[in-house]
Amino acid sequence: MKAILCKEFGTPDKLCLEEVDTPVAGNNQVLIDIYVASTNFPDTLQIDGKYQIRPPMPFIPGSEVAGIVEAVGPDVTKLKVGDRVMAACGIGAYADKVLSVVETVRILPAKMDMRAAACFNVVYGTSYYALKQRAQLKQGETLLVLGAGGGVGLSAVELGKVMGARVIAAASSEEKLEAAKQAGADELINYSDGELKQKVKDLTGGRGADVVYDPVGGDLFHQASRAVAWDGRILIIGFASGEIPAYKVNLALLKSTSVVGVFWGAWTGQFPDQNHQNFAELFEMYEKGSIKPLISKAFPLAGTSEALFSLMQRKALGKVVIEMKQES
Template identity: 45%
Template sequence: MKALLCTRLGGPDDLSLEDIAEPVPGPGEAVVRITLAALNFFDTLIIAGRYQVKPELPFSPGGEAACVVEALGPDTKGVSVGDRVIVHQKFGTCRERIAVSTRHLTPIPDAVSDEQAAGLTITYGTSLHALRDRAKLQPGETLAVLGASGGVGLAAVELGAIMGARVIACASSPEKLRVAEAHGATMSVDYAADNLREALRTLTEDKGVDVIYDPIGGDYAEPALRSLGWKGRYLVVGFAAGDIPRIPLNLALLKGIDIQGVHWGVFVDREPEAHAQNRRQLLAWVAEGRLTAKVHGVYPLADYAEALGILKRREAVGKVLLRM
């Protein structure tokens, strides 16, 4: 079978398509045939050896996919041969088939396409965990999303709107803000042109924001934190800007602010049932037509360098998918 392999650390052009042995399911495992694998920005880091997960060479990138169950090992439960399912792994889904524990599989409802399902786990899973499990976002609250057109940011915009929040999209260009507005944001801030703190204060009529969703960090973190209202919640999701900010803790004291870390990968390992419930909720919202799971593009497996290049250059608006 074909697999996209990282045999040496580097960029997308250092990867190669190889023929490898077919997988065999062990106890509690299923062999699934990948139809669409979703790529994420962290895939560009993991193949360069710059990510917290460092697989042994050779390995396949890709942490999520839509697939079909083809074979079951002993003592399996929850799925049957022929089921369409989504799968989540730390890496390894950019190949035609994988053997995986059935606890990492969730059935795809008939009303949900593979294109909608393939990239639903990581970015949307991260954002749902942040907004529901950590911030406990309530209907009518104000949510400001930094990096609102990126992977997790756009997911947070969509989910915040579904959960009944007033969503303020914050991004670095009018084009990116239009994308966020098309997916549920009712207000927006171009932080490349405007003062982020002052703009958020104006939009909330000096009441302050209830929840900040921040996957960016860097110079935007402190002004965003200062824009929070009484008992606001600041979600630390990532540091796409590259710099980890140093926050004056007196800001948290003065307004009773909660600074909440969002480490979705550890949440998945420590609270697998809560993670499974979140995945089922996401799929249900897609089936109901409430969640769109925007797809940037679907590329043949042979075009992996182009697909990863889009992510590396941060040009993606929505999910980038590889068709096996």
């Protein structure tokens, strides 16, 4: 099979496309014939050796796919050949086929196409866990989403609306803000002028946001953490800006603020039943038409480097996918 290999840590141009042996499904594993793989910012960190988990070299990057089960391991009974599935495979997605353990694989709702399925797991899994379990977002509260035109950001905008919040979407360009508006955002802030804090205060009558969803970090975190309402929660999603900000804890004291960590992948391993329940609810939202990933660009497997660069260069709108084949 064809696969993208990471043989040394670095930028996406170091990746190479090669022919490798097709893996064989062992116990508790299925082999998935990949139709679409999604790109996620953590993939850019993983190939650069900056992610929490460092797989042994060489490895095939890419953490989530949609496709059809081609083979099942000897003891697998929950899934069968021919099932249409999505999988949070961890690594191995940028290839024709991937092995995934049974617990990370979900059968698709009938109406879900392969592109949407490939982009579902990570963004909605992360954002729903963040807003529901971690922030306990309530109806009528104000949710401020940073990086609102990106992958996890747009999903947080959609879910915030479903959960009954007033959503302020903040991003660096009008194109990204238009995407957030289409996803349901009530208010839009272009923060490219460096005035995020004041604009949030203006939109909230000086009160600030009840919940801040921050996948960006850096200066935007500093500004947002000063535009939080009493009893506010700041969700630490990630640091796409490259800067992990330091927090002055006197700010927490002054406004009774909670700074709340979010590591969805680790949580799913510890609380699989809660995660399954979240996905049952997310699939229901999808089937009702309340949520749907925006896929702005599809690359072939050979274009994986270019796709990952588009994330690093802040050019990606919503989700960018790698498409191996299309469903007939």
